[in-house]
Amino acid sequence: MSTYYAENEMFSGANSGTWTGGKVSYYGPNWYSQRRKVRARDKYTCQDCGITEAEYGQELSVHHIIPFKQFNGDWKKANQLSNLISLCEFPCHRKRHSKMVDDIV
Template identity: 35%
Template sequence: MDSEVTLCSPDCRHEWLSDAFSGDGHPNWRGGDTGNYGQGWNAVRREALERDEYECVHCGIGSESLGRNPDVHHIIPVRAFVKSNRHEKTDAHTIDNVVSLCPSCHRRAEFGNIEAATLRAEANIVNSD
């Protein structure tokens, strides 16, 4: 999904986004939903936005240019914690596992087009793996 998509109209784009980024078309879809992120998510989300100065750590676009706050992305996906026998879903919500990304970079990261090591380096996160 590294290539750009060319579509004929805003309606066509909306339909494509709806199909491509929902259900089994979404990169996080692995046969089920992880549900509500649970306790700790809102606090770590705010902490990440503050640490990253409300800018995408990958491309540098800020909240003013975006017209909203950047997304906050889990480097190790929540689904990995859900599937683990040794972790709880809320274990995913640590400051060293999240980065602020604009929607475009967030999609690229979700599809594996931006590596975890790159995101950690851009956010100055020391790898705790």
């Protein structure tokens, strides 16, 4: 399934439901440590569907509840543990981003 999506660019660039003109590629120097803390806090479990990393077969994504871009580069505030949540990438993380796009429109 992921090969099909990749080949057809269904979730990339302007075809992505999360496309907002580009992606933030740097979340600050504390991002990796905060990411580890959030996954541990959430017991390595997706906070939307309840799947664990062991069941999912890979690390969960860590999502900014209030988008990083809204902090205008203030990574200390953006990366507060209270603004971060563990989610499986598909479908939960993508659903969260799709809802954010719907809220903006």
